[in-house]
Structures are given as C-alpha cells and as structure tokens.
Amino acid sequence: MTDSVVSVEKLKAFVHSQYYDEEKWALNSKLLRAVGLFAGSIFLMRNYGDLMAI
C-alpha cells in the first residue's frame, strides 16, 4: 500500500515537471501531436483504408 502511494507521488511529480514547465511542454505538445497523428493515421489506414480505394 505504501509502495503504491510512493510511486503515485513520483508519477505526480513527473507529470508536474513535464506539464507545468513551459519549455518542456512546448516540446511535449509537439511530440504528443506528432505521435497522435502517426498512431491515429495508422489506426485509420488499417481499419478504414479500403474506403480510399478506386
């Protein structure tokens, strides 16, 4: 129980450092947008790609 509380604290600290720091968030938002576009496009291609066929 205490172990999981400690790791949740560390996770919160990590998320705080990545989200509230301006410089890091500038990079992280670009990274999230790019990875989201890449993963989303792969998902769409695999499942709905046949709709684009001629």
Add this chain to the structure above:
Amino acid sequence: MATALNVPPATTTTTLPQMKKEEEKVDYLNLPCPIPYEEIHREALMSLKPELFEGMRFDFTKGLNQKFSLSHSVFMGPMEIPSQSSETIKIPTAHYEFGANFIDPKLMLFGRILTDGRLNARVKGDLTENLSLKANAQLTNEPHMSHGMVSFDYKGKDYRTQFQLGNGALFGANYIQSVTPHLSFGGEVFWAGQHRKSGIGYAARYNTDKMVATGQVASTGLVALSYVQKVSEKVSLASDLMYNYMSKDVTASFGYDYILRQCRLRGKIDSNGCVAAFLEERLNMGLNFILSSELDHRKKDYKFGFGLTVGE
C-alpha cells in the same frame, strides 16, 4: 443430391490443414534477399516526399540511341536560403542544366552541369554478379564545398552489405539481414574524420503484400518510423514520424499516393501545419505536366510551382 453436396466439403477440409502446415513451415535457409539498407524507407519516401518545387520547371530529354540520352532543364523561381531566424529568405534564381546519361544493364553514368558552375556526376556499375560499385560527386566553384563518395555493395543470399568512403575522411558500413520471409534487421556505423564524429544506427523492416512498416534509430539522435498501407494496386496510404532527440524536433506526416493511368497524385499533411500536393499529368506520349504546391500555414509560406517534362 445430398451426397453430391457432401463430397466437396470433405475434400476442402483435408486440403486446408495441409496448406496451413506449409505456410507455418518457414525455410530459414532460403529467405529472400532484403532491400538495401539506405532504401529501407523507400515506399514511405516515394509516397510522402515528392520533389516539391516553387516556380517554373521545364525538362527535355532527348534519346540519341538506345543507351545514350541528353537532357536540358530550365528552372526559374525563388530558392530558399537556410537562415538562423524563423523568417525564410528567398532569392529569385534562374538556371539551365545540361545533362548526359548512359544507361546499360551493367553500367550507368549520369552527368549534370549547371550554369552556376555546379557539376553532379554519378556512376553505378556491376563489378561482378554480386558486387557493385556506386560513386557520386558534387563539384562547385566555392572552396571546401565539393564532395564525393564511393560505395561498394555486396549482395549475398539473404543479406546485403555496403562499405562507403567519402572525402573528409568519411567511412561508413552497413549490413542488413533477412530474419524471416517478412522481417529484416540491419545496422550501420559511420565515422566522419573531418568533424570528429562517429555514429551507429539500427533499422528494422516488416513487410507483407499489403503493408510495410519500418523503424530506424541512430546515435545521432534520429528516430524514424514509417508505415505504408497498400490499399489497392493504384492507391497507397503512408504515414511517418521523425524525431530527433538531440535537436528536440519532431514531425509526423500522413499522405496518399494515387497512381492512375493518366496521372499520379500525391498529397500529404504534416504535424507542423504544412499541407502539400504534387500532380504529374500525362498529357500525351512523352509529355507530362507537373503541378506542385506546399502551404505552410504556421510560417505563412505558400509555394506553388508548375512545369512541363518532355521526353521519356
């Protein structure tokens, strides 16, 4: 009638397990030869990176005989100069390029010279059945801006290896091996003596009839992933992600490639807010019309180009 209906299912149930067994048994001593290491992202590059340009382009290729041809190329338009600030600096230029090509099954020679004094030369030759030589050189008037590179490629049964030598004490080697009929792994090392830099990289490629997925990591900080889905004979969809953890730069793009009888249309959208399209339309035998556009909404930089290509 009942017996006639029963007979066909019996034969299919006995052949299906046999087929599955054949598919499962992979002959690891007879794997296909992988594609060269530098072409690992080939499908994604062909679909997502057309030669976009801004301005007017005219290319004329005249074949003098079966193996030898000359080419004349005129370009007028702004050229981008790399600048430190976020503003793009464009300088209007115009140049004429004269080229000569010799194409033989065993030897290919390409030469191009521009009016601003730049010379490009490429040689590709087969020394033996499995060993080939490639060389290229770019020579300019400016001092220290010319470079050349020679590479030796060896094609084995289920592997390929390449050794490169360039000016400025540049040495490189790469190796790629087929691991299963669909999967291949490769690695590369390079050493640049002039800049005192060295690097190592790894790549993997998985391909089936319908899709190709590749991944590449290098110690220079580059992570490149790509995925191409072949929707039909005429249509492919591609997506790629490039991340450089040294320069903290990340770009993802998603594009389509329609190869039709009279035209080829490629378009893509970027995670940096850049939309591009490239159309090659075949007006007549040997006459192609080209339209290129690139709209960078973030930098408010809009580029449009048109051109004509005459000759095969």
